[in-house]
Amino acid sequence: DAEITQSPRHKITETGRQVTLACHQTWNHNNMFWYRQDLGHGLRLIHYSYGVQDTNKGEVSDGYSVSRSNTEDLPLTLESAASSQTSVYFCASSAGLAGRTDTQYFGPGTRLTVL
């Protein structure tokens, strides 16, 4: 069965370190998304991609970057981790063509703690 996986599931890091969270999907979806989930805020979009070599900023992109070198993967990098980036991070993918809104399928999440 197709799925979307994230690794690691839990990560503790120190302020100032670079951290990369992995996201891998086997749906063959064009579109991939990164969200963060914080109490009282629901899910907020960090970055998204509509295809290989395409990346775009979401509503809370400061301090984060992504790259899309193939269809399956969209790693999220925190360039210099800050305590404010302690959160649960979710990757999602969807099949919508030409940017058309479609159902998003979510990974299990990565809980990141920045000390």
Place this chain on the structure above:
Amino acid sequence: AQSVTQPDIHITVSEGASLELRCNYSYGATPYLFWYVQSPGQGLQLLLKYFSGDTLVQGIKGFEAEFKRSQSSFNLRKPSVHWSDAAEYFCAVGARAGGYQKVTFGTGTKLQVIP
């Protein structure tokens, strides 16, 4: 810009009782609408979605939702709640227009089921 409001942060119901979770949206046209469920430590799973057609939508696990344009609502219902329904529920609205596949999530409603 679109927005979603889930007015109830926390709801408690008895097992076997009926359930209605409220969702109100703001969008300039008919949006795409979604309900997702999140069990503790898990990612979000799609319960149901409305894109067009019949305004009463059936989903998985016995859930249904009704799109009411006049009230800008998309409330989720279940006639008889099971203990396994305890989870957090997210309503989401997706834009129809433009190349940006923006889906905005509500802040969630946490459902507690008591025996």
